[in-house]
Amino acid sequence: MSVYTLGISAYYHDSAAALVRDGVVVAAAQQERFSRVRHDPAFPSSAIAYCLDHAGISLADLDAVVYYEDPKLKFGRVLSSFASAGPRGIGPFSAVLPEWLSWKRDVLTRVDGELQAMGRGAAPRTVASQHHRSHAASAFFPSPFENAAVLTIDGVGEWQTTTIWHGRGNSLELVNSVSYPHSVGMLYSAFTYYCGFKVDSGEYKLMGLAPYGEPKYADIIRRELVNMRPDGSFTLNMKYFEFHQGSRMVGSGFEKLFGAPIRDAESELEQRHCDLAASVQVVTEEIVLGLARAAVEQTGERALVMAGGVALNCVANGVLSRSGIVDQLWIQPAAGDAGCALGAALDHSVEKHGRPHLSGGTDGMSGALLGPGFSDEEIEQFLTSNGYAFQSYAQEKLYDEVASHLAEGAVVGWFQGRMEFGPRSLGARSIIGDPRDREMQKRMNLKIKFRESFRPFAPAVLAEDAQDYFGLVGDSPYMLVVAEVADRIKTAAALKPGGPSRGLGSINETRSELPSITHVDLSARVQTVTEHDNAPFARLLRAFKAATDCPVLVNTSFNVRGEPIVHTPEDAYRCFMRTGMDVLVLGGHVLHKDDQPPFVEANDWRDEIPLD
Numbered sequence: 001m002s003v004y005t006l007g008i009s010a011y012y013h014d015s016a017a018a019l020v021r022d023g024v025v026v027a028a029a030q031q032e033r034f035s036r037v038r039h040d041p042a043f044p045s046s047a048i049a050y051c052l053d054h055a056g057i058s059l060a061d062l063d064a065v066v067y068y069e070d071p072k073l074k075f076g077r078v079l080s081s082f083a084s085a086g087p088r089g090i091g092p093f094s095a096v097l098p099e100w101l102s103w104k105r106d107v108l109t110r111v112d113g114e115l116q117a118m119g120r121g122a123a124p125r126t127v128a129s130q131h132h133r134s135h136a137a138s139a140f141f142p143s144p145f146e147n148a149a150v151l152t153i154d155g156v157g158e159w160q161t162t163t164i165w166h167g168r169g170n171s172l173e174l175v176n177s178v179s180y181p182h183s184v185g186m187l188y189s190a191f192t193y194y195c196g197f198k199v200d201s202g203e204y205k206l207m208g209l210a211p212y213g214e215p216k217y218a219d220i221i222r223r224e225l226v227n228m229r230p231d232g233s234f235t236l237n238m239k240y241f242e243f244h245q246g247s248r249m250v251g252s253g254f255e256k257l258f259g260a261p262i263r264d265a266e267s268e269l270e271q272r273h274c275d276l277a278a279s280v281q282v283v284t285e286e287i288v289l290g291l292a293r294a295a296v297e298q299t300g301e302r303a304l305v306m307a308g309g310v311a312l313n314c315v316a317n318g319v320l321s322r323s324g325i326v327d328q329l330w331i332q333p334a335a336g337d338a339g340c341a342l343g344a345a346l347d348h349s350v351e352k353h354g355r356p357h358l359s360g361g362t363d364g365m366s367g368a369l370l371g372p373g374f375s376d377e378e379i380e381q382f383l384t385s386n387g388y389a390f391q392s393y394a395q396e397k398l399y400d401e402v403a404s405h406l407a408e409g410a411v412v413g414w415f416q417g418r419m420e421f422g423p424r425s426l427g428a429r430s431i432i433g434d435p436r437d438r439e440m441q442k443r444m445n446l447k448i449k450f451r452e453s454f455r456p457f458a459p460a461v462l463a464e465d466a467q468d469y470f471g472l473v474g475d476s477p478y479m480l481v482v483a484e485v486a487d488r489i490k491t492a493a494a495l496k497p498g499g500p501s502r503g504l505g506s507i508n509e510t511r512s513e514l515p516s517i518t519h520v521d522l523s524a525r526v527q528t529v530t531e532h533d534n535a536p537f538a539r540l541l542r543a544f545k546a547a548t549d550c551p552v553l554v555n556t557s558f559n560v561r562g563e564p565i566v567h568t569p570e571d572a573y574r575c576f577m578r579t580g581m582d583v584l585v586l587g588g589h590v591l592h593k594d595d596q597p598p599f600v601e602a603n604d605w606r607d608e609i610p611l612d
Contacts, residue, residue, distance in 0.1 A: 024364065038563060059121040181244040211278070312423065339421075372418065399540045461541070
């Protein structure tokens, strides 16, 4: 009889649930996709219900429920921070302590109560894992490696901010760690905050801004903010930070060090912000390389797996992949706290049932396509009942039809199969376009995504063609590695000594034959696509290649700024009609914007987009 383990992360940000059966990941989803609240921290009842329904079980069929971290250890850190902050911390900590005293320190009881309230059977009593162990388990156990060094880096868990583990077979052994307040994640978030972006969601904007600048402040960061040691460890100079006092990331000391006040959100970006972003990015890469080197030396392994929020820094991942420090690199696609639900479940299940996916020579993430899916019949019923115009196609005809629209410049909403788990759209809930179109980036940013024009877009490429277009080392199935575009597709100007200009004023310059996915530094955040990981998306790429001789598409998440990635056909249709997309593909059904009935909403939804 199959044995099921449910993992849960909740109450901070990106709540999620994951279900593992006999060591195999069968379902995982973030609560935000159901609630439509971005980074939803609420108890993931909808995600849990999906996991149970997908497996056809009740809570009573579970062998264990595992919460992703230890609330008692975390409460100890909160109290310690409160004590060390002194009088300045009274206000901020007074705001959070009531929750900790009333229920957060005993959060497992809260989880048990929430599960009971779902009315889906009697679940086992919830047990706690630890935050970085959950990250480590999410990185190692579904990886394709029998043995590996494991590196987790984030803001903070209970106490740890960075850990090195040795993964062997079905076991994980802690080798080394760095503890709060010394944190790479907090360092990067401090600059995110200083440059006017929202902490815990704006870090990827800072990373995207970095190529427009020069690392002019890197020496100041190395000299004043962070001490990097030869053994890979590091400490922060806490006199410049305020996050440990509870109110904000940085204050007057940071402003004085860098000669300007904290940028107001949505105010004009200046070149200095680009230079600040470039500077902290370079230093972060140096820290990550030092930690990876330490992980290899301390475990004796040449394969490395990673998780934690900093593992989503795909620029640093690209530098690491090319460094020669490791022979093989695998990164958990849900590297943030949502992935901790998966790690918590796997940590419990693998001990008893092993890692069955290893016999197949692949990873255990099923292409990260672990969320809900909708049949063509369900989609057709939705479209017909609402009077929406559509045409239906058999599979092979569908790919040729969509490829022809893309080749003619259409922006397409692509909704196929099971939803992705993690922050990236990987060809199941994607907005796609022709990367050869030099206007595509501007059009997608301003008329479809409604976001900053400096933000780059990622390419999806057939894995067998990737080396012809990008300087990748290995594959990048989860869009977590940045690589330079190949010389053969760069423009003559880009090949000149010194390369193309990189300031904010150069956003619209053409740098390669694929201008819409080539960033100002000639890089791209690449997704390699295979038939095994995502057959429909691979077949669409082949159809586009047959039509255009180009095996690459622009691939961005199917959402607009401030909203989660779409979950249902209804979410997809609403996003399609609100934006400048031309064509929507829901399973085997194709919808054209011009054929749709008038779409009216009570309010201007763009007024509600969060400024983050």
